[in-house]
Amino acid sequence: MTVLSTTVATRPPLGCAAVMMQVLRGELRERELPFTHQREAIAQVMFESTRHLSADDVAAALRQRGEHAGKATVYRTLALLVELGLATEHDFDEGFKRYETKVGAAQHDHLICTACGQVSTFQHPELDRIFAELASEHGFEAITRQVKVFGTCSETAACRELQRAYREAGPAS
Amino acid sequence: MTVLSTTVATRPPLGCAAVMMQVLRGELRERELPFTHQREAIAQVMFESTRHLSADDVAAALRQRGEHAGKATVYRTLALLVELGLATEHDFDEGFKRYETKVGAAQHDHLICTACGQVSTFQHPELDRIFAELASEHGFEAITRQVKVFGTCSETAACRELQRAYREAGPAS
């Protein structure tokens, strides 16, 4: 098991944003889709971020840069990035979706602290094998998976307090 | 790996509904909460069902029995069942939640066909161990987990057609 990060999301290597932007340009050209200002700006925000961003976060980041895009465009562009395989969509049970730049092909999964909201990522070498076995045994063609472990982390005092309370109440509750 | 069911959800043992209802009565009494007609009717629908039900499904099932409950009550009661540990909430990316009676303590996970919507369940003995290891390595107290594998099943001709198309396009896309 490899811990990728204990901060909010996977940190892409430095300078990665520029490379990703070139990939985006290529993918758009290949599909004969225009490379517009809005697509560039939204992709820039995504590629430079080290966090899981909501559509709202993206709009706010654009505003902070003096840029602007209608929310329909933000949603459309995020969906486009997902379709092109440059981003992934996550639902951490907050009532809205979050998006994360997909750097490389390595799949990783999430631990979500329900107390402070912190999300950390991990990779476990056995998970890929297990899901591959499962799929073949069921005649199932697996396309994506979502593995989320909800619980409490030990970062803040409040989280540790909740951990203790939960252990005392017992997992039976 | 044990296949629990290839139908839509876990099938509780016969006569289970009555037992579950007694458990509900006890839990409510313990918390000094009233056991109302609506709670009984909604719980009955849940406990007798072998499928993952949406709030709408529950309301429809009530109508079919000549009963009725306001939608606020349906949502509140489902949330209550989850809180009491008698049901679990699922999000299969359909834009709404589904609920399933939690029978016993055995955790199971889901394979979701994105073509026909069929959900099958599985248990894998190694998953529990892996998540327990992960949690302890991260100083994390795991409370629940959600493991969902999205893909295409081989039940219908349309699903198999999609499987073939996906395999030819390659997982790289």
Next chain:
DNA sequence: AACGCCGTTGAGAACCAGTCCCGACCAGGA
């Protein structure tokens, strides 16, 4: 059996993430 407390119920309004509409706009090739 009647009373009273207090949580529950329910109809509809409110909320809100996400989608749709459609006229104006623009990237990119001719």
Next chain:
DNA sequence: TCCTGGTCGGGACTGGTTCTCAACGGCGTT
């Protein structure tokens, strides 16, 4: 530069879920 087909964007809309609040109904007490 002109053309053209896809994109943009503001606002209306959708639909699942939550909120509001007055009326109601368990259930323990008297």
